[in-house]
Amino acid sequence: MPLTQSLYESAEALNQEFAKEIVALLKQGIDERGRASLMVSGGRTPLPLFKALSEADLDWSRVDVSLVDERWVDESSDASNTRLVKQNLLVGKAAAARFIEMKSPEADAADAVIDCEGRLSAVSQPFDVLILGMGEDGHTASLFPCSEQLADGLKLDSGRVCIATQPTTAPHQRMSLTLPAIVASRNIFLHLTGDKKRQVLEDAVANSTATEKPIVAVINAASVTLKWAP
Numbered sequence: 001m002p003l004t005q006s007l008y009e010s011a012e013a014l015n016q017e018f019a020k021e022i023v024a025l026l027k028q029g030i031d032e033r034g035r036a037s038l039m040v041s042g043g044r045t046p047l048p049l050f051k052a053l054s055e056a057d058l059d060w061s062r063v064d065v066s067l068v069d070e071r072w073v074d075e076s077s078d079a080s081n082t083r084l085v086k087q088n089l090l091v092g093k094a095a096a097a098r099f100i101e102m103k104s105p106e107a108d109a110a111d112a113v114i115d116c117e118g119r120l121s122a123v124s125q126p127f128d129v130l131i132l133g134m135g136e137d138g139h140t141a142s143l144f145p146c147s148e149q150l151a152d153g154l155k156l157d158s159g160r161v162c163i164a165t166q167p168t169t170a171p172h173q174r175m176s177l178t179l180p181a182i183v184a185s186r187n188i189f190l191h192l193t194g195d196k197k198r199q200v201l202e203d204a205v206a207n208s209t210a211t212e213k214p215i216v217a218v219i220n221a222a223s224v225t226l227k228w229a230p
């Protein structure tokens, strides 16, 4: 599938323009279906985008927000994506959005998959806007090349929305959307900054298999728009 490239001179320009594009897509979803859904990844890259979104004029009360993946830690942990989103995105105007939790009290993410899918069934699907990041190992969401669960997470006919994964190259058990859940989204964005990640992406698309670099699995299965700045 095509990877549309949207390249910006600066991260500032990227985040301002990207936020406007996301808001327009969410408005379209609300106009057409009464509600819209925004699925976000964790990590450091999205923080300035979250700030721009939190200041955007939108009927956020009609927007469902949830996570593309979650580290299986308490919200009090600095590693929690729930904490990251609540502190950076669901503030200001965006505080009115409905947040659907991925994390639940189960000690093991593997014991929480069915419940997580049940909670996410309350989110209007297909997701209107889904934002992916990427690690330098080519992982996206919490679909890591090193994890034993990767093959199951990449099965397009699994019928699953969530999967518990255990990376060996990154801390914490994870809960992740599966590849089929990701690629069913109406608008999929890959949000990257820096020359290194752009090089990793270009090399992966040119030379890697989906299991070597899971971001390739997404690009092979859906139309993805790259949002990149230096």
Ligand SMILES: O=C(O)[C@H](O)[C@@H](O)[C@H](O)[C@H](O)COP(=O)(O)O
Pocket (backbone or CB within 6 Å): 041, 042, 043, 044, 045, 046, 068, 069, 070, 071, 081, 132, 133, 134, 135, 139, 140, 141, 142
């Ligand atoms: O929970 C997570 O960590 C993310 O979902 C993960 O897939 C992230 O998007 C990449 O690791 C990039 O993270 P950075 O933006 O911090 O480089």
